[in-house]
Amino acid sequence: MKPNGEDEPDSNRHFPRVLVGVTGGIAAYKVCEIVSALAKSGIEVQVILTEAACEFISPLTFATLSRRPAYTDKDFWQPMQGRPLHIRLGEWADIFLIAPLTANTLAKLTYGLADNLLTNTVLASTCPILLAPAMNTDMWEQPSVQQNWQKFRENPRIHSTGMGVGLLACDRIGAGRMAEPEEIGAHLESLLHTQGKRDLSGKRVLISAGGTREHFDPVRFLGNPSTGKMGVAVAQAALHRGATVTLVHTPLSVPLPPGLQTVPVVSAAQMQEAILTYYTEADFIVMAAAVADVKPAEYVNQKLPKKLLPDALTLAPVPDIAAELGRRKQSHQCLIGFAAQTGDFVKPAREKLHQKNLDAIAANPIDRPDSGFGSDTNQAVFLDRTGRQQNVPACSKLKMAHELWDFVLVLSAEC
Structure with a gap:
């Protein structure tokens, strides 16, 4: 992006763009590896952190790994310079990754709620979205969470990784682990190629x-x-x-x-x-x-x-x-x-x-x-x-x- 915050014209683009949304879960530490790998591969990366995510990983860490500013709700509520931040970020992205996806953010997205920079940017975007959920097993298996998960995935823009099974940070053994960085990276590579097409659906x-x-x-x-x-x-x-x-x-x-x-x-x-x-x-x-x-x-x-x-x-x-x-x-x-x-x-x-x-x-x-x-x-x-x-x-x-x-x-x- 230019220093004044406006996007470069599309004709000047050379690299694909991935926007990463990080929410408040312990698996946020894994996202550092994903952002680093994307940046090293030549993909342009920008990161949005929710207020809860900042309790786990600092914006400075993601800014350093992505070679770009990492945005938080503090940036969202600053006076505008040019077009609104959530609009610019939503239009900038080719792919939007949300990892880890918590039960709280899933519920907001399912019903179109927008009370922070991340959720507003989702509503302002039109690109494919890749979800990588992570939470305690009992939280994941709650009927309300499963209903939200199924409902939100009905949106054709939405793609998802698998949910890992194993020892969780809460010492529970079961479903709830965020997909490993390699799996998420592969899914991002696929989405950048297909732009979200499901042309083998039903086959x-x-x-x-x-x-x-x-x-x-x-x-x-x-x-x-x-x-x-x-x-x-x-x-x-x-x-x-x-x-x-x-x-x-x-x-x-x-x-x-x-x-x-x-x-x-x-x-x-x-x-x-x-x-x-x-x-x-x-x-x-x-x-x-x-x-x-x-x-x-x-x-x-x-x-x-x-x-x-x-x-x-x-x-x-x-x-x-x-x-x-x-x-x-x-x-x-x-x-x-x-x-x-x-x-x-x-x-x-x-x-x-x-x-x-x-x-x-x-x-x-x-x-x-x-x-x-x-x-x-x-x-x-x-x-x-x-x-x-x-x-x-x-x-x-x-x-x-x-x-x-x-x-x-x-x-x-x-x-």
């Missing part, structure tokens, strides 16, 4: 993730370096866009976001059984898992001593799950594959697209820096059956997941 999505393990004894297996990060990101993006998501996954190295139906498996055979159980109800099926091509021909049910390990391991083929789905899929279903390749990665992906009767495929180069297995970033070329092709440069895996859904939804609309 059922089935996704596979992780690398299968083909054991030849209880402790040894043939596998691959897949961590499942990309598949989980695709699931998280679909969830944030309103889908009902089932994730069939192998052992993963990343936490699973709340709200997913999860089906843990280990081997390709187990994954095939789970996928074929759930695929008939799915509108979109995304095979993001790194599924084995072969497995040991024989399995020994106890650990082999080192001296008894065979010099050569006889291998047997593993059923091709994607190809089987390509044969079985119904006309309303969209089947998306992934192709992890080295070298010329687009040509084999295009062949796989047609051979397995896929609707779209993400060709993923795994021999480039910060791409592929285990990395937090990825890059790809998307292809579809109509001949469309889209290059996606290196970005976070969640952003790539959203780019994939954008690509797939265009194809789905044309069907």
Whole structure:
């Protein structure tokens, strides 16, 4: 913002803007990490604190972390310089995060009450709002609080994180923990991409993730370096866009976001059984898992001593799950594959697209820096059956997941 308090013209904007509202809960300390991470990523951040929030965290802390003034009710009641503060802040924001959201502020927002800077700014804004509630379990479970929660979320602007379960600051064990900063950060990233669109609302999505393990004894297996990060990101993006998501996954190295139906498996055979159980109800099926091509021909049910390990391991083929789905899929279903390749990665992906009767495929180069297995970033070329092709440069895996859904939804609309 300019020194006189007026906004810069939109034509001069370079970075997305997140407005953070902090209310009076002990979880306010977690918001410091969120604000710091947003500012470091280049996102413009401004913070509003309620009077109660100032009892937990000082405005100076948030001002330092955001590199901008942090506003309180004292600022709200000062003589105006230019346009009213709550109007300017409400119009400034691309996304409005309220964290922690207390029962008191929830009740005010539900009924449109505006007695402080935060609640007035909510009424003066039109952007998507992300809520991260936090309170004692008994408070959260009160019928009046649950009614307010359900009522306020009927507003299409409103999005929410999950409520964590565990040991609370009051020593109670139960629901009431604010979502962790990483989860809130991911949801903000999604909202900045979609601007609050729920374009997968009412859709059922089935996704596979992780690398299968083909054991030849209880402790040894043939596998691959897949961590499942990309598949989980695709699931998280679909969830944030309103889908009902089932994730069939192998052992993963990343936490699973709340709200997913999860089906843990280990081997390709187990994954095939789970996928074929759930695929008939799915509108979109995304095979993001790194599924084995072969497995040991024989399995020994106890650990082999080192001296008894065979010099050569006889291998047997593993059923091709994607190809089987390509044969079985119904006309309303969209089947998306992934192709992890080295070298010329687009040509084999295009062949796989047609051979397995896929609707779209993400060709993923795994021999480039910060791409592929285990990395937090990825890059790809998307292809579809109509001949469309889209290059996606290196970005976070969640952003790539959203780019994939954008690509797939265009194809789905044309069907």
